[in-house]
Amino acid sequence: MKHILATLLVAALFAGTVPMEAQTTSSQRFSNVFSPDVPAKVTLCGKTIDMDRADNYERFDRELSSLAYTHGTTMLIIKRANRLFPEMAPILKANGVPEDVLYLACVESSLNPRAYSPAKACGLWQFIASAAKEYGLEVNDEVDERYNLEKATAAAARYLKKSYNKYGDWASAMAAYNGGNARISRELEAQGVDCSIDLYLTEETTRYPFRVMAMKVIMENPAAYGFKLREDQLYQPRKYKTVEVNGPVESWPDWAKARGIDYRTLREENPWIRAKKLTNRACKTYKVRIPTDESLRRSTAGTTTYNPAWTVNK
Secondary structure (H helix, E strand, O other), rough: EEEHHHHHHHHHHHHHOOOHHHHHOHHHHHOOOOOOOOOOEEEEEEEEEEOOHHHHHHHHHHHHHHHHHHHHHHHHHHHHHHHHHHHHHHHHOOOOOOOHHHHHHHHHHOOOOOOOOOOEEEOOEEEOOOOOOOOHOOOOOOOOOOHOOHHHHHHHHHHHHHHHHHHOHHHHHHHHHOOOOHHHHHHHHHHOOOOOOOOOOOOOHHHHEEEEEEHHHHHHHHHHHOOOOOOHHOOOOOOEEEEOOOOEEHHHHHHHHHHHEEEEEEEHOOEEEOOOOOOOOOOOOEEEEEEOOHOOOOOOOOOOOOOHEEEEOO
């Protein structure tokens, strides 16, 4: 019977008619597709960018539409932010960097602590190895501090603050984070403008500050762009005890087991650990996070919301 119905449906399609119960109007199929509203102005790190300029409007609209309809990734970013922003924001503040820079990390890595790009950039802030080492992060086969939330966030803050001090503008500092300080400096001088927003650059770097702005606008009011979450759906911050390691570790799996967790949990909570052992000939001190059992269980972790705008009361 099913085969007969399928055959009739196909025949009707080719004949230009479809049974009434199988018909779907264009308005029904696309009833949830809309063009997100572009605000008249957007504020980034205290500076207002006017969207009345047609080029600014269209650049911002491209990024806003892209993020609004990359549903799975944008939804996960909002969920992950609830866990990570409470740790990252104070580090930025301590380094004199505005909180809006958090949205740069969202663009860089989708807030995936284990992110790895084809260009071999790693971690939440997507450092390449040479830049990471320049800003004091250890990178080798056993330890990669690009994956250390605290150290990598502080390094990214120092990098961006240095760029800001050079340009006096956070949008330009963000463009330099993507395209390199040498290129932005060269083009600002060559094109005779003061801000990267007004530069003609490669497409990726041109889009970059607008993508950060679009991420901010969506995350400040997710429901307006179709993202509706309950408080209990946000990923909750972990609670830890910190253990200092200042010598070699012959076996991280054994080390973890002796402290009441498994190797998987150790690696998930300390992604900077990159091997099953730690040679540590220099006797450097590493801080290892051991999550509490309560914070690993949804039934006992409780709920904390970093930004009430992320949730709806339904």
